[in-house]
Amino acid sequence: MATQKKTGNLKELYKKLVIEHARKPQNFGCMELHSDSSKGVNPLCGDKIKIYILQEKGHISKISFEGVGCAISIASASLLTETLKNQSVAQAKKYAKNFIMIMNSNHESSENKKKFNNRDLETLMAVKDFPTRIKCATLCWQTFLSAIEGKDIVVTTE
Amino acid sequence: MNNKNEINQVKNSMESFRSDFPVIDQLINNKKLVYLDSAASSQMPNQVINEVSRYHSNDHANVHRGIHSLSHRATETFENTRKNVSEFINSKNTNEIIFTSGTTESINLVAQSYCRPRLKKNKKILISHLEHHSNIVPWQIVCEQTGGSLDVAPINQDGEIITEKLIDMIDSSVVLIAISHVSNALGSLTEVKNIIEAAHSKGVPVLIDGAQAISHIKVDVLDLDADFYAFSGHKMHAPTGIGILYGKEELLEAMPPYKSGGDMISEVTFSATTYNDLPYKFEAGTPNISGVAGLGAAINYIREIGIDNITVHENSLLDYMTSELQDVDGIRLIGTASKKVGVQSFLLKDIHSHDIGTILDHQGIAIRTGHHCAMPVMEFYGISGTARASLSIYNNHEDIDHFIKGLDKVITIFN
Numbered sequence: 422m423a424t425q426k427k428t429g430n431l432k433e434l435y436k437k438l439v440i441e442h443a444r445k446p447q448n449f450g451c452m453e454l455h456s457d458s459s460k461g462v463n464p465l466c467g468d469k470i471k472i473y474i475l476q477e478k479g480h481i482s483k484i485s486f487e488g489v490g491c492a493i494s495i496a497s498a499s500l501l502t503e504t505l506k507n508q509s510v511a512q513a514k515k516y517a518k519n520f521i522m523i524m525n526s527n528h529e530s531s532e533n534k535k536k537f538n539n540r541d542l543e544t545l546m547a548v549k550d551f552p553t554r555i556k557c558a559t560l561c562w563q564t565f566l567s568a569i570e571g572k573d574i575v576v577t578t579e
Numbered sequence: 580m581n582n583k584n585e586i587n588q589v590k591n592s593m594e595s596f597r598s599d600f601p602v603i604d605q606l607i608n609n610k611k612l613v614y615l616d617s618a619a620s621s622q623m624p625n626q627v628i629n630e631v632s633r634y635h636s637n638d639h640a641n642v643h644r645g646i647h648s649l650s651h652r653a654t655e656t657f658e659n660t661r662k663n664v665s666e667f668i669n670s671k672n673t674n675e676i677i678f679t680s681g682t683t684e685s686i687n688l689v690a691q692s693y694c695r696p697r698l699k700k701n702k703k704i705l706i707s708h709l710e711h712h713s714n715i716v717p718w719q720i721v722c723e724q725t726g727g728s729l730d731v732a733p734i735n736q737d738g739e740i741i742t743e744k745l746i747d748m749i750d751s752s753v754v755l756i757a758i759s760h761v762s763n764a765l766g767s768l769t770e771v772k773n774i775i776e777a778a779h780s781k782g783v784p785v786l787i788d789g790a791q792a793i794s795h796i797k798v799d800v801l802d803l804d805a806d807f808y809a810f811s812g813h814k815m816h817a818p819t820g821i822g823i824l825y826g827k828e829e830l831l832e833a834m835p836p837y838k839s840g841g842d843m844i845s846e847v848t849f850s851a852t853t854y855n856d857l858p859y860k861f862e863a864g865t866p867n868i869s870g871v872a873g874l875g876a877a878i879n880y881i882r883e884i885g886i887d888n889i890t891v892h893e894n895s896l897l898d899y900m901t902s903e904l905q906d907v908d909g910i911r912l913i914g915t916a917s918k919k920v921g922v923q924s925f926l927l928k929d930i931h932s933h934d935i936g937t938i939l940d941h942q943g944i945a946i947r948t949g950h951h952c953a954m955p956v957m958e959f960y961g962i963s964g965t966a967r968a969s970l971s972i973y974n975n976h977e978d979i980d981h982f983i984k985g986l987d988k989v990i991t992i993f994n
């Protein structure tokens with residue numbers, strides 16, 4: 422009889438913080454006044470997200486998102502907006518690239534964890550133990566990068 | 580549908596079949612696997628796995644090409660299965676059975692070979708609102724190629740095609756009607772026989788997408804008088820990459836080849852090529868011979884159990900699952916047709932189906948989540964997706980009890 426090694430811990434994946442952000446996402450909604458925006462979709466599951474950014478003097482003065490998705494994708498987007506608000510554009514880009522890289526890297530080293538330098542974001546590290554859900558967590562970050570880099574494309578996970 | 584004794588008898592005998600499926604007997608996350616995703620792909624019994632292996636170990640060679648013994652044996656396996664399929668769905672002739680890679684290719688074949696020459700401006704294909712993407716997109720493409728249009732018959736809140744409305748939409752501008760026998764997202768059983776009869780009275784042929792019907796209910800293409808019937812091996816306990824297109828001989832005869840190459844010709848010169856006879860005209864290239872061997876074994880397996888016994892078993896499980904689901908706090912059933920086959924879609928509170936899927940998987944329970952390749956159905960209900968549990972021969976009451984208990988955990992985590 423085939424067996425399989427145990428995968429990630431559910432309690433870690435669905436920490437209270439994640440559920441709270443999924444239930445009551447921060448900075449949720451359309452922002453009419455924005456300098457950049459971008460759409461992202463996951464064609465496999467139908468999740469959709471749109472990110473709005475208002476840049477002022479090289480900083481992200483406002484950021485919001487709207488869309489439909491699972492708890493992981495909504496919580497990730499909500500945390501994204503909290504993390505990147507008031508950051509310099511350069512810093513925010515670095516954050517996003519780093520997040521995507523860490524999520525997709527195979528070995529999780531404690532070094533990587535530290536790089537987040539953000540305890541809230543670190544709760545999402547548990548997603549790495551659920552390989553089918555990594556795209557849920559990264560879609561909004563990819564969409565953010567596309568918006569801030571002014572790419573006129575719909576980001577897709579596939 | 581049947582009396583209690585009969586159901587119990589079937590139930591007892593079905594338990595013994597479960598052990599034929601090695602995949603089912605494993606731990607996922609240290610829990611016994613509960614496989615409720617057969618509508619996406621069903622599992623294979625040892626009889627099928629062994630036949631595929633036997634074919635590879637003993638008989639493998641190319642078909643229709645060699646004079647040597649192995650080629651002869653491979654060809655025999657291949658053609659015997661064609662006969663087997665023909666008997667299984669009761670087609671008049673064996674040459675009406677075409678091997679394809681699956682339902683998707685079968686539908687594409689009909690779109691390009693039957694519809695493309697006939698479609699033009701003011702001509703239509705008629706489908707329904709509950710179709711799988713593979714019974715939508717091939718028609719959209721052929722409409723784009725020809726200037727034809729796609730008409731969509733409505734469904735009701737229970738997720739049933741409204742038969743009268745569909746029939747009202749049939750007129751001489753309709754080149755073909757293409758509808759599923761059973762909806763993959765909702766499980767609804769379509770009144771295909773009535774629809775076919777009405778279509779024929781107006782001279783319109785009908786293609787039935789039978790992907791979700793073939794392993795669950797008796798399919799008799801002669802009795803239905805279907806013009807085309809498409810299905811996939813992997814949804815009837817055979818391997819992936821093999822499927823069937825049944826077509827009436829006179830229709831297939833008049834159709835040009837869909838793909839071209841070896842095996843589909845009778846004579847090739849550089850000035851002209853004569854096509855081979857049916858069914859080879861549609862089977863260019865070396866086919867999936869081991870898949871065909873597996874399909875033959877799967878049909879034998881289903882026949883051994885008896886398709887009617889399978890229907891009784893799955894219906895009684897579906898009734899049980901539906902009534903248990905109804906008692907779950909915050910559940911909303913999607914797809915409540917009066918006649919259904921082994922599928923139940925649902926929403927649970929405001930919890931996204933992916934989260935339900937992950938939490939169930941953690942308990943060893945495999946269900947499908949998302950739009951099920953039927954986005955128009957999701958749009959009809961104003962939702963982005965559902966969680967879906969689907970049943971097969973190897974499922975039992977215990978599976979359903981585990982599944983329902985698993986949903987409690989979903990609720991706990993999200994409270």
Ligand SMILES: Cc1ncc(COP(=O)(O)O)c(C=O)c1O
Nearest residue numbers: 681682683711713763788790811
């Ligand atoms: C109703 C229906 N039609 C068509 C298909 C496509 O089948 P396949 O992917 O085997 O070609 C499916 C499979 O999901 C289905 O459920």
